[in-house]
Amino acid sequence: MPTGGEALVAAxxxxxxxxxxxxxxxxxxxxxxxxxxxxxxxxxxxxxxxAGYAADGWARASGRLGVALTTTGPGASNIVTATGEAFxxxxxxxxxxxxxxxxxxxxxxxxxxxxxxxDQASFFRPVTKAQLRVDRAExxxxxxxxxxxxxxxxxxxxxxxxxxxxxxxxxVVLPQPPRDDSPLPRVHDGRNPFPEHFSRPLVWAGGGAxxxxxxxxVQDLAVRLGAPVLTSYGGRGLLPPDHPNLVPxxxxxxxxxxxxxxxxxxxxxxxxxxxxxxxxxxQPRPPWVVTVDLAxxxxxxxxVHLPLEVPAGVAVLLEALPPEPREPWAVRPTREAYxxxxxxxxxxxxxxxxxxxxxxxDMCVAGxxxxxxGRVGGPRGLAYPVGWGTLGFGFPAGLGxxxxxxxxxxxxxxxxxxxxxGDLATAAQERIQLTTVLVDDGGYGMLAYDFTRDGQTPxxxxxxxxxxxxxxxxxxxxxxxxxxxxxGAAVAQGIASRRPNLLVVKAHLTPPVSxxxxxxxxxxPPA
Numbered sequence: 001m002p003t004g005g006e007a008l009v010a011a012x013x014x015x016x017x018x019x020x021x022x023x024x025x026x027x028x029x030x031x032x033x034x035x036x037x038x039x040x041x042x043x044x045x046x047x048x049x050x051a052g053y054a055a056d057g058w059a060r061a062s063g064r065l066g067v068a069l070t071t072t073g074p075g076a077s078n079i080v081t082a083t084g085e086a087f088x089x090x091x092x093x094x095x096x097x098x099x100x101x102x103x104x105x106x107x108x109x110x111x112x113x114x115x116x117x118x119d120q121a122s123f124f125r126p127v128t129k130a131q132l133r134v135d136r137a138e139x140x141x142x143x144x145x146x147x148x149x150x151x152x153x154x155x156x157x158x159x160x161x162x163x164x165x166x167x168x169x170x171x172v173v174l175p176q177p178p179r180d181d182s183p184l185p186r187v188h189d190g191r192n193p194f195p196e197h198f199s200r201p202l203v204w205a206g207g208g209a210x211x212x213x214x215x216x217x218v219q220d221l222a223v224r225l226g227a228p229v230l231t232s233y234g235g236r237g238l239l240p241p242d243h244p245n246l247v248p249x250x251x252x253x254x255x256x257x258x259x260x261x262x263x264x265x266x267x268x269x270x271x272x273x274x275x276x277x278x279x280x281x282x283q284p285r286p287p288w289v290v291t292v293d294l295a296x297x298x299x300x301x302x303x304v305h306l307p308l309e310v311p312a313g314v315a316v317l318l319e320a321l322p323p324e325p326r327e328p329w330a331v332r333p334t335r336e337a338y339x340x341x342x343x344x345x346x347x348x349x350x351x352x353x354x355x356x357x358x359x360x361x362d363m364c365v366a367g368x369x370x371x372x373x374g375r376v377g378g379p380r381g382l383a384y385p386v387g388w389g390t391l392g393f394g395f396p397a398g399l400g401x402x403x404x405x406x407x408x409x410x411x412x413x414x415x416x417x418x419x420x421x422g423d424l425a426t427a428a429q430e431r432i433q434l435t436t437v438l439v440d441d442g443g444y445g446m447l448a449y450d451f452t453r454d455g456q457t458p459x460x461x462x463x464x465x466x467x468x469x470x471x472x473x474x475x476x477x478x479x480x481x482x483x484x485x486x487x488g489a490a491v492a493q494g495i496a497s498r499r500p501n502l503l504v505v506k507a508h509l510t511p512p513v514s515x516x517x518x519x520x521x522x523x524x525p526p527a
Contacts, residue, residue: 208270
């Protein structure tokens with residue numbers, strides 16, 4: 001008869017999980033014992049926050065469920081920040097944490113049991129779509145399956161699952177998996193979603209289109225409309241970087257913003273139109289707005305909303321259009337106006353990347369540049385923590401993304417890298433093929449910019465850096481310092497080595513206009 005831990009692993013197998021990340025603790029060892037010999041690769045990390053970020057990176061790169069396991073109390077609380085980032089960016093993440101034994105729990109009473117919290121699930125309520133708990137060993141398998149399916153269901157977001165430690169050791173009978181009772185999508189009423197006359201259409205595509213694998217449909221829609229395509233950060237890579245309809249600039253640039261302002265129809269496909277992408281909701285409302293997603297965006301009331309899965313909704317739009325393509329009404333802008341050392345770094349990095357590569361960018365000046373201006377070769381080619389803005393995301397999320405087998409580069413700063421540098425040990429032990437590009441400006445460059453732009457002296461922004469090359473070598477990870485001119489060849493060599501490696505570039509960069517202190521829309525639009 002299997003144990004609860006074996007039931008947990010069997011449920012993960014039923015969900016199609018290939019990789020899970022976690023840290024063992026005294027309360028979850030019965031689960032760890034169940035992984036050897038299973039179809040799920042369990043990657044042990046050095047901090048629970050890394051487990052969350054790595055599972056997030058895996059999910060963003062693969063489009064599948066990310067799984068992170070922690071122990072009780074401090075182990076659970078350590079993963080909350082990573083869970084918040086996943087929540088903000090619609091990552092399907094299953095966070096499984098243990099609780100103290102059921103025999104030691106008195107509801108609402110703190111007894112001083114090891115790792116005890118009176119209401120551990122409350123840590124996760126603001127940053128998950130649901131919090132589930134297993135109270136009987138016989139319910140464990142079914143609840144794990146239900147939690148994973150719930151995380152994958154629209155809107156995709158993290159789900160927290162709590163399992164008392166004694167249930168993992170209990171003997172159980174594996175039940176039949178629960179039936180999936182998710183509702184069928186509603187059907188469009190057949191009316192033409194477009195106004196009678198329009199001449200300047202624009203497509204805004206977001207992470208929902210990426211999650212639905214709708215890149216080719218978005219391309220068809222743009223060509224049939226003759227529409228420029230703006231993408232949110234989650235939509236980067238939906239169109240090839242040289243596609244004539246793609247606007248290769250973030251919406252925060254005046255050139256891209258002018259297209260939004262001039263459009264007489266905007267089609268929003270799979271996007272929340274959140275504050276970070278819309279410069280604090282400062283974009284004026286277009287004359288006509290069509291939205292395609294199961295849920296209506298909360299930040300704009302559309303003229304027409306198609307409450308359908310993205311592929312079905314875009315198909316409805318295509319049926320309403322003539323079959324022949326239209327010439328784009330606007331000249332495609334370029335990023336050349338932003339030439340400087342920052343674009344030099346991007347071009348050096350891009351020269352080494354194949355179309356299937358993934359760049360995991362941290363909240364650092366170099367990451368801001370790539371997130372907004374980098375050439376993303378294909379869908380899921382960029383992972384960027386703009387939802388919650390969690391510094392320290394890049395390197396640990398890169399570990400997870402790299403395990404999908406795609407060439408992966410983590411682009412990080414010297415400050416954020418130190419959040420999880422201990423997981424160089426994980427990279428070495430698990431032989432994770434991740435190339436990390438660390439841009440060292442000797443401190444928190446973005447924060448220093450915030451001070452200096454206001455004529456103030458930076459406080460707390462300078463960091464005494466370690467010898468990052470020696471640090472990596474101490475973990476038996478290949479590392480060296482390179483110049484920007486040497487970066488492209490060095491990244492190509494790092495990827496080809498199929499080993500974890502670190503490249504350090506010393507450079508001081510100016511933040512791009514896609515960062516909030518430099519947004520050009522300084523005031524809210526008129527009501």
